Amino acid sequence: MHASAKLLFAFTVLFSVSKVAAECTRFSTNGSTAATYQFHRFYDFRNLHESLSRIATSTSLNDAIPNSASSKIISAAPWGSGWNARKWFRPAPRKDTVDMQYTPSSISISEVSEPSQEDSTCLSLHTTRLPNGTQLASELQFTEYNVTYASIRMSARIHGVSGAIAGFFTYRNDTAESDIELPTGGAANSVHFSNQPTTNPSTDAPIQGSTFNVSLSADQPTSTWNNYRLDWVKGRSAWYVNGVQSADTEVNVPDAESMIILNLWSNGGNFSGRMDTGGEAWFDIQWVELLFNATAGSEVQYDETACSVESSLGSPVPNASPAPCWWLSASRFWWMIGMASVASLTVCV
Structure with missing residues (x-):
């Protein structure tokens, strides 16, 4: 697989995972x-x-x-x-x-x-x-x-x-x-x-x-x-x-x-x-x-997505994050870099 194709595959995986991560959990x-x-x-x-x-x-x-x-x-x-x-x-x-x-x-x-x-x-x-x-x-x-x-x-x-x-x-x-x-x-x-x-x-x-x-x-x-x-x-x-x-x-x-x-x-x-x-x-x-909360509550985990209820009645919207991949942990990031076989890649700007 060419490097460009691998890079495209990496971004495809990133997009798919981000869609799942965008589901509201808080x-x-x-x-x-x-x-x-x-x-x-x-x-x-x-x-x-x-x-x-x-x-x-x-x-x-x-x-x-x-x-x-x-x-x-x-x-x-x-x-x-x-x-x-x-x-x-x-x-x-x-x-x-x-x-x-x-x-x-x-x-x-x-x-x-x-x-x-x-x-x-x-x-x-x-x-x-x-x-x-x-x-x-x-x-x-x-x-x-x-x-x-x-x-x-x-x-x-x-x-x-x-x-x-x-x-x-x-x-x-x-x-x-x-x-x-x-x-x-x-x-x-x-x-x-x-x-x-x-x-x-x-x-x-x-x-x-x-x-x-x-x-x-x-x-x-x-x-x-x-x-x-x-x-x-x-x-x-x-x-x-x-x-x-x-x-x-x-x-x-x-x-x-x-x-x-x-x-x-x-x-x-x-x-x-x-x-x-x-x-x-x-x-x-x-x-x-x-x-x-149905119990005393639990701390929000880093990889969970909090959605605001204030901007759209009945339809919570994911809160804005400082970067489009704020949820991506370092280990996942470098795993995807390896999958793409790219020596250097800047994902978040």
Whole structure:
């Protein structure tokens, strides 16, 4: 084989290996809580016309299997394997609150009503107050229950009467929880960010730095589509709205494996408020993006490829490197030089 042919072979191998190496093995974020995570998931609810059509003509699994914790919408959709629709009863914790019944039938894929909205479907969670006083509510749990540190993001809106809370949060227990919470009704421009607990259990006094009430500007109320993000890293939590950091804290940051939950609820208490009988509210979601570690995390290895999630929604892009072959170790480099039988070769410039 001529030297030129061998050189071409060497570059062909280099190109093939680089394509494999470019596959994302870690996923990076930006901002003050920039981090690198093991796993990435993206759930897009914006164009599920086929799923919506199948659901409209199918029989509800909940009608066929009354005790099933799965809903027809979750089973029918291709992204359903990542989430569990909860069916459970939560009794009123105090006399001045109400019972809540979480039901999968309150979760659906809905058409977006605005004529100007290009994306014509969304995931919709629903809540309503029944004549018997019980509050029907909705909850989805991510199937990975051992998340340790995460960046969770969504495009969402809320609408309906006052008295409900839309939640997107990590949860281990009531003292290891980090929240994005959107109250319904009212001025519809308030967002709550918090790490639980937010009050001292002994004195009921507020814990400074554990919770933040953020008012959105008048031109982007929570009843319109906004992007929300919670970053949970070791020792710190940060919250973002539409790409801008709104709050951060080192107070009550969770330090245990957790679940990721989406829900819409009302227990009639001071925080959520109480719906009138027949009142309704909705929590609509266009997409959910999750970056997370499934253990305490491991150090990124030299030959792994970290991809940024910040430049292309749902499609991580390999991070820029100082040279096109940054990943190539010295031993591989000289092995390929030998294969090409080239006395001197400059590969990286």
